[in-house]
Amino acid sequence: MDGRMGTIIDVPETTLIADLDRGIQALLKQQLARHGFEDADVVFETPTKDWAARLSRPTVDLFLYDLQKSQAPSSGTQAQRGPEGTVDRPPPLRVDLMFAITAWAPAVVDEHRLLSQVLAILHTFTALDLVLGEQLGSTQPFPVVASIGSGRTDRRSEFWQSVGGHYKPAIDWTVTLAIESGLRTQRGPDVRTTTIVTRSSDNRRAVATEFHALGGTVRDGDGEPVPDAWVAVPTLGKVASTDEDGRFRLPRLAPGPLEIEVRDREGRTATVETTVPGAPVDLVVSAPRRARR
Secondary structure, three states, X not given: OOOOEEEEEOOOOOOHHHHHHHXXXXXXXXXXXXXXXXXXXXXXXXXXXXXXXXXXXXXXXXXXXXXXXXXXXXXXXXXXEEOOEEEEEOOOEEEEEEEEEEEEOOOHHHHHHHHHHHHHHHHHOOEHHHOOHHHHOOOOOOOOEEEEOOOOOOOHHHHXXXXXXXXXOOEEEEEEEEEOOOEEEEEXXXXXXXXXXXXXXXXOOEEEEEEEEEEEXXXXXXXXXXXXXXXXXXXXXXXXXXXXXXXXEEEEEOOEEEEEEEEOXXXXXXXXXXXXXXXXXXXXXXXXXXXXX
């Protein structure tokens, strides 16, 4: 690299949790209506005594009581290469949103019926990105998964005391979302040509010999890097191989024209003529031609 680096901070605007709430609310109301609970409300309130006293109709409450960094796997640092260099960005942060879901109705038997139906709905819809695509849009780089039964480690009575409500059976429900970082690191373009001058001398004269290093990339027809491809200059007996990003470097080349040949592990080839010193060489391999029978 040429040593040029810069940090770009552009925090994205997001309403991710609110969008999730809207999607869950619509899903539960739709599914509950199919099973005779047309008048049930779906809310996201803290279940305090005062709030419960104001209820006038059957209600499902999804109380978001905690957020934690998820143990679900994430990707590594993401790099986007361009002519001006490479932009690195941190992997998305995966977060577990933990809900305590309760059912409220004038009669306990109605609460149990409502809670049973909610449990069946949540157990059915565990891949939320498949049903909440309109609300979440393209913001999620990973599947949005939900699970029942993981969540609070404290005792239930302590939980209800902390929110100032009466003890009540609740479904622990966890949804895993991802949040993109607004941090970017700009790295300068690769230095792919180098000039070396060596001098030898005796008592009569001094001779300077100039050598150059030539670099480039090997990609396939889809633009993907080709690793472990052979890059050769047959006339000079020079051979190099590409790294995992498809990059190669041929050192100590004398000035002048030369031909570079490439062959990858699948037999795809490419040939290019260039001049040293000169611009970096970027090759695209293609399938070998079949011999005529």
